[in-house]
Each structure stands twice: as C-alpha cells, then as structure tokens.
Amino acid sequence: MTFTIAVHSAKGGTGKTSISVNLAAAYALDGRNVCLLDMDVRGPSLRTFFKHDTSGIPFWVNDLLSGKRGINEVVVDVSGELGTNGKFLVGYSKADINEIRELASKDRKWQSNALKNIIIGKKELIRNGTDVIIFDTGPGVEYESINAVAASDIVLIVQSPTKACFDCTEQLVNGVYKSLNKKCAIVDNMHHCSVDGNVLQQKRYDIPVLVTIPCMCNIATRSQEILVLSDRGHVFSMAISCMKHKLESFQ
Amino acid sequence: MPENEILEEILYNLKEINSKLDRLLSKGEIVPFSNEKLNVNSSLDVMMLLSLPDHLRTTATTLFEIGPATAEDIAEITRKERAVESNYLNQLVRMEHVEKYREGRKVYFHINSNMC
Ligand SMILES: Nc1ncnc2c1ncn2[C@@H]1O[C@H](COP(=O)(O)OP(=O)(O)OP(=O)(O)O)[C@@H](O)[C@H]1O
Ligand SMILES: [Mg+2]
Numbered sequence: 001m002t003f004t005i006a007v008h009s010a011k012g013g014t015g016k017t018s019i020s021v022n023l024a025a026a027y028a029l030d031g032r033n034v035c036l037l038d039m040d041v042r043g044p045s046l047r048t049f050f051k052h053d054t055s056g057i058p059f060w061v062n063d064l065l066s067g068k069r070g071i072n073e074v075v076v077d078v079s080g081e082l083g084t085n086g087k088f089l090v091g092y093s094k095a096d097i098n099e100i101r102e103l104a105s106k107d108r109k110w111q112s113n114a115l116k117n118i119i120i121g122k123k124e125l126i127r128n129g130t131d132v133i134i135f136d137t138g139p140g141v142e143y144e145s146i147n148a149v150a151a152s153d154i155v156l157i158v159q160s161p162t163k164a165c166f167d168c169t170e171q172l173v174n175g176v177y178k179s180l181n182k183k184c185a186i187v188d189n190m191h192h193c194s195v196d197g198n199v200l201q202q203k204r205y206d207i208p209v210l211v212t213i214p215c216m217c218n219i220a221t222r223s224q225e226i227l228v229l230s231d232r233g234h235v236f237s238m239a240i241s242c243m244k245h246k247l248e249s250f251q
Numbered sequence: 252m253p254e255n256e257i258l259e260e261i262l263y264n265l266k267e268i269n270s271k272l273d274r275l276l277s278k279g280e281i282v283p284f285s286n287e288k289l290n291v292n293s294s295l296d297v298m299m300l301l302s303l304p305d306h307l308r309t310t311a312t313t314l315f316e317i318g319p320a321t322a323e324d325i326a327e328i329t330r331k332e333r334a335v336e337s338n339y340l341n342q343l344v345r346m347e348h349v350e351k352y353r354e355g356r357k358v359y360f361h362i363n364s365n366m367c
Contacts, residue, residue: 112296112364119316146297150315179301179308 006152010168012139015189020136028084039148040138071121190215293347
C-alpha cells in the first residue's frame with residue numbers, strides 16, 4: 001500500500017530537506033518506488049542534492065499546483081543516476097524570484113485548486129505503482145505546506161531543540177495536524193550531546209518520537225551529499241534507516 | 252431496557268443533538284470568517300477547512316479526497332449515517348463551500364473553488 005509522508009516543521013532549518021531526500025533515497029535503495037516532491041515552493045532546495053542537469057526541465061511542481069501540468073510531466077527519474085533499485089522520481093519547484101513572488105499573491109481559490117491538484121497527482125502516482133510519496137515542505141503555516149500536510153497520510157515533524165520550535169510545534173499539532181486527522185511522528189534533529197541521553201522522550205504531545213539525531217558538523221559540511229548513498233555507516237544514515245523501518249510499521 | 256433499544260435511543264439523541272448543532276451553525280454563530288463572507292469569495296481552501304467545526308471538517312476533507320461524491324459515498328467513508336452526511340453537505344452548500352448538482356437521480360457534491 002502506498003503511503004504519503006509530509007515532512008514538516010514549525011520553524012525553519014530543522015533538517016526537513018536533508019531528511020526528506022535521504023529517506024526517499026533509503027526507500028528507493030530498498031527497491032521501493034518513490035516520489036519526492038519539493039513542496040517548499042517559496043524556498044526551493046531539492047535541486048542542490050541532485051547532480052543531473054536541471055536546466056532543461058520543462059515543468060515544475062509549480063505547474064502541478066496551478067493545474068497546468070499533470071504529475072507525470074513534472075517529475076524526473078533519478079534512479080539511473082543514483083543507482084537505486086526502485087524508481088526514484090523527483091519533482092523540483094522553480095527557483096525563480098518572479099514565480100515565487102507571484103505565488104505569494106495567490107488567493108484562496110487558487111490554493112483550494114492547488115490542493116485538489118496535489119490530490120489528483122497523488123492518485124495518479126498510486127495508480128502508477130508508487131510505494132512511498134514524500135513531500136518536502138517549507139516551515140510553518142504557509143499555504144503550500146499545509147496543503148501538502150492535508151494531502152498526506154503521515155506528518156513527519158522534524159524538531160530542533162529550541163524552546164521556540166517546541167512551542168510552535170505544539171500549536172501546529174493541535175491546530176493543524178490533529179484537526180486534519182493526520183498520523184504524526186516526531187524526529188528530534190540537531191540534538192545536543194550535553195543533554196542527558198537517558199532522558200530522551202519516547203513521546204511528546206502524545207506523538208511518538210521515532211529517532212534522535214545528534215547535531216554534528218559533518219552533517220552540515222556534507223550537505224551536498226546524500227549520505228545514505230555515499231556513507232551508509234554514518235550516524236545520520238543509520239538514523240534514517242531506523243526512521244524508515246519505524247514509519248513502515250507505523251501504518 | 253434491552254441493549255439494542257438503549258443503543259437506538261442513544262442514536263436518536265445523538266441525531267437530535269447534531270441537528271440542533273447544525274441549526275446553530277447555519278446561523279453562523281460558531282463559524283469564524285463568516286463576517287468576511289460578503290466581500291471574500293467562499294472557496295474552501297485548507298485554512299478555511301481548519302476553521303470549520305470538527306464534524307463539517309471531516310465531511311469536507313473526505314470530499315476533497317474523493318472528489319465529486321454523493322452523500323452516500325461520503326457516509327461510507329466516514330461511517331456515519333447517509334442522512335447525517337447529507338445534512339452536513341447541505342450545510343456546507345449553504346456556507347457556499349460546496350456546490351451540488353444533479354446527475355440522473357443522484358445528487359453529487361463537490362468542493363467549490365469557482366474555477367475550471
Ligand atoms: N543533525 C544535524 N547536525 C548538523 N547539521 C545538520 C543536521 N541536520 C541537518 N543539518 C544541516 O542544517 C542545515 C539545514 O538543513 P535543511 O536544509 O535540511 O533544513 P530544512 O528544515 O529543510 O530548512 P528550511 O526550513 O529552510 O527548508 C543544512 O546545512 C543541513 O546540512
Ligand atoms: Mg528545506
């Protein structure tokens with residue numbers, strides 16, 4: 001059965017994109033057919049991870065949202081480039097300031113249709129035998145992110161250990177995720193070693209904490225790599241693998 | 252009282268409560284944003300969805316998921332009575348979040364987003 005994960009957070013820079021890309025790659029390595037979509041249309045970031053030439057890409061996630069194109073036209077298969085067993089489709093969003101500026105002024109009608117278009121795209125992916133769909137989103141209550149949350153089955157909440165992040169997440173859990181009836185799971189990222197490992201929480205806001213990833217400079221300095229592909233023994237890759245298993249049994 | 256009679260009574264009361272709530276709702280007392288209705292279009296987007304009361308939100312979310320549907324289709328998924336869903340859907344129609352149309356003998360509902 002297909003499952004759709006929206007990787008979201010209350011605050012920015014918590015590691016959503018790093019986790020989305022690596023999680024998608026981990027599933028594809030396993031032979032699962034995966035589709036990773038950049039729903040962070042106001043701050044596109046997926047392109048930095050994939051080395052293939054994206055200058056010739058004719059269509060974008062933006063075109064899916066606006067209804068100009070269907071899902072099959074906006075995704076690129078990177079499984080050949082990365083050597084994964086499963087299909088690995090990626091949909092990029094357009095890093096063009098005019099496009100982003102225009103998005104910021106879209107009205108509710110447009111956003112309502114965007115949600116419909118995401119759901120139509122998701123159904124198409126399911127028909128085509130996709131096993132896992134992952135939405136990388138922008139932080140907070142942006143329309144595009146909440147649309148992605150609404151179209152998902154599971155919300156993977158990536159938290160960094162700041163008070164602001166904790167407080168904002170609690171608001172999102174009660175005001176968005178639970179209201180939309182979503183299953184939720186938390187990943188603690190950028191955890192500081194000074195915090196006593198024994199007091200790691202199993203649950204927060206009544207949501208399971210799947211894994212805790214330490215804050216490590218060499219995750220940031222190697223942010224151009226997809227670590228699950230280039231360094232399977234890395235702490236980050238192992239955490240992704242653990243997350244992957246737990247999400248599967250989460251169904 | 253035998254068990255099934257008690258259940259029936261509970262069901263009856265629940266329905267009663269629901270319809271009272273619905274009447275309250277349709278007066279627009281609980282629904283936020285209703286004051287905007289005059290100058291803002293009534294498209295049902297995800298933020299509006301979040302501001303709906305729980306029972307209507309479930310109905311509307313389901314309609315988003317499955318596209319144009321009858322009250323029966325919705326009821327099958329939400330596991331509520333057809334009549335209950337029909338009532339909720341019509342409330343959403345009155346709020347102009349949902350539109351309905353007839354096809355043969357069936358009445359279909361779909362999210363109103365005023366665009367094609
Ligand atoms: N556990 C970690 N330890 C140290 N650095 C990390 C860790 N996880 C991610 N990073 C780094 O933090 C930076 C931000 O990560 P990333 O872009 O994945 O966050 P994001 O949540 O997607 O950000 P945004 O909200 O802007 O989309 C990157 O440079 C990344 O390499
Ligand atoms: Mg990101």
